Amino acid sequence: MSQNSSRSAVAALVGGWLVIVGSPAATAAGLHLAVSGVILAQTRPNPPPPDVEASIASLHQRLQITAAQEAPFNAFANALRANARAEASAPHQPPANASAVDEMRAEIQYDEVELAGLKRLLPTLEALYASLSPPQRQAADMAFRQGPGG
Secondary structure, three states: OOHHHHHHHHHHHHHEOEOOEEOHHHHOOOOEEEEOOEEEEOOOOOOOOOOHHHHHHHHHHHHOOOHHHHHHHHHHHHHHHHHHHHHHHOOOOOOOOOOHHHHHHHHHHHHHHHHHHHHHHHHHHHHHHHHOOHHHHHHHHHHHHHOOOO
């Protein structure tokens, strides 16, 4: 399982927002080494937290949020902020001398933080999406496909 591809997919779905926003994991540029069909991640530095506020502002502009849509958009934005804080405080990697088992445990722990964030984010996205006009929905769909900075 490739860490970058799984996290990029998550980022494209939400996160693009973070999950346009992008998650720290989605932006991590880890090096991978394939050994006998097994992919092992090499040590990489913790990525800085994404600029969530700039991403939220960009999304607000791209979707042309109206006054009537501010409440569901703000709920979505607050969920993005909370997820970014949770991911930034989650351990991103085990110690340098960690075993393959420790590496896997650390990956699962971080993925669980991401998954919990996505589960919290979904209801706010559903409410926001329901409030959007058809052209806004198309813009949202495109933003999710393109991911952060797309």
